[in-house]
Amino acid sequence: MKKNKNWFMLIAIMLCVLLIGACSGEEGSEANGEKAQVIKVRINDDPDFLDPHLATASISFQMILNMFEGLFAPETDGSLTPAVAESYELSEDGLTYTFNIRDNVKFHDGNALTVEDITYTFNRLMGAENGEPLSSDFNNVASTEAPDADTFVIKLKEPNSNFLYSLTALQSAIIPASNDGNQNDNPIGTGPFKFVKYTPGANLELAKNEEYWDEKLPYLDKVTFVFQSDDQSALMALKAKEVDLTGVPANRLAEVENDFTISKQNNNSSLIVTFNHEKEPFNDLRVRQAINYAVNKNDIIDAVFSGYATPTGSNMSPAMGDYYKDGLQDVYARNIEKAKELLAEAGYPDGFSTKISVSSHNDMYSNIAQVVVENLREIGINVEIEVVEWGIWLERIYFGRDYDMTAIDLTGRPSAYEVLNDYISTNDSENFFKFKNAEFDQTMADVLKEADRDKQIEMYQRAQEILTEESASVYIADYQVLWASGKGIEGLKSYPFWFHDMSEVRFTE
Secondary structure, three states, rough: HHHHHHHHHHHHHHHHHHHOOOOOHHOOEOOOOOOOOOEEEEEEEOOOOOOOOOOOOOHHHHHOOOOOOOOEEEEOOOOOOOEEEEEEEEEEOOEEEEEEEEEOOEEOOEEEEEEHHHHHHHHHOOOOOOOOOOEEEEEEEEEEEEEOOOOOEEEEEOOOHHHHHOHHHHHOOOOHHHHHHHHOOOOOOOOOOEEEEEOOOOOOEEEOOOOOOOOOOOOOOOEEEEEEOOOHHHHHHHHOOOOOOEEEEHHHHHHOOOEEEEEEEEEOEEEEEEOOOOOOOOOHHHHHHHHHHHHHHHHHHHHOOOOOEOOOOOOOOHHHHHOOOHHHHHHHOOOOHHHHHHHOOOOOOOHHHEEEEEOOOOOHHHHHHHHHHHHHHHHOOOEEEEEEEEHHEEEEHOOOOOOEEEEEOOOOOHHHHHHHHHHHHOOOOOOOOOOOHHHHHHHHHHHOOOOOOHHHHHHHHHHHHHHHOOEEEEEEEEEEEEEEEEOOOOOOOOOOOOOOOOOOOOOOO
16 A cells, blocks of 8 residues: 555656646746747846936837837837827817827736826926926926816917927826836836836846737737847847847948848937037137037048948938938038137147047947047047946936036937927036027027928028037937847837837747
């Protein structure tokens, strides 16, 4: 009898092991035997915030926009489409927006979205409770109200031709009131993917939102954004299949183009070398113009981007279509003698010494700085390169305005207003150049009141001319981003701003 008991026990243990094995499986497989849709995407660095109302870095929005939605969503062509709001009506005077809220929208914690959550979102952004607004985009809002469970109303003080663009997750992600105070540690939205885990310096993990209101999406079960600032390491990880998607420097394209799918994205950003306008000698227009004449855009485009870039002359890319002012890219054609004359007029006949501070999260900034150093040496300006971590760049340079010169690419936006409004003198949260020009400010104020699109275009083009005339920055280029992905991946979408939209991505092999 004892022997039979041992056999029964052994059989029971084996059955348990088989059951556990069938239920668990390896990562990347499911119980029904089908392979899970799991993707790993390389990102250059950590997000600055997971809270969408606090995040400012484009690198953050690349990832977190997969978790959040606004009343509207941006399309790849720069237009808008309904999201949390299914439709809207605008009053004849252009002041009252009435939104019909989509049914059956749930937050990632399983709670249904309500108009109270939308009210909370806008009150938080406007600082209605504590007097400390998180965004200046809603200074023109006179009031909000929710007359019933399906309707949300925003009334403006003055008409604003750009207002709908403020209602995407880029500027006003809808978040639940029940998560107040915890949004950065445990972000909750209504997007196609939900937060799983953030490991600083390593990765951000998202999982499929099984209760997403669009029942067809998403296809992926899991998305992991892997942080890797070094291009060489990223390419090695791609080849080893440790990541499925990464940006590729143009000069390394030949290494991967035969074995991976290559896609090109028009960045719609403004790559600039810029100055702190409140610091000497950069508060002198002649000095800024001299630097513009000395920096060789073609050198940078060839050396850093292997030609995959379009020269620009102001803070707008040709990707913006009719709003773009062509010809400004030629205003400061390279002229060393002219640069020297301007420096002498400004009181610097022998040049001066300064520092360019760049972030380490992307090698291109250091590469750009090296070209700038060589170019400016020709007119007697000695430039020291300072490389700092991304978090330090954000804290000290972007927010603290503690710098002489820097190089950065300003993220693209769906609207012409958002592309240019960084330079408005009262835009304290974004005008890290400390640029001030009364005509520019007035032009940007007037365009919001103008309903005629042709007149808006004229105003936006004049604003670009002012930035060029004032040498607000050295406008280098809008560069193409080259992406390498594993074969069999489809559904990658390209937006006029930084966004790795994973909602329609899937593996076909």
